Amino acid sequence: MSEHTERGPADDTFVVLHNLAAERPDQCAALRTRLLVFLRQSRDPYWDVLIEHGVEPDGPVVDVSERPGRRLAHLR
Secondary structure: OEEEEEEOHHHOEEEEEEOHHHHOHHHHHHHHHHHHHHHHHHOOOHHHHHHHHOOOOOOOOOOOOOOHHHOOHHHO
């Protein structure tokens, strides 16, 4: 959303919001790409690799959850 300030009745100031996704899809796409770049730079790439190229664990996996309904899906 973009915003600008306007004067209302009796010199009250208020903010008007605009939906950039609807009004400026090109800018919305550019900002989305920029956000993804910042997110990629700010976190450990281990998770990207795991998500994109996940593999089975090397050894046995132990689920220590005390709630059977919330166990790891591959251990059910």
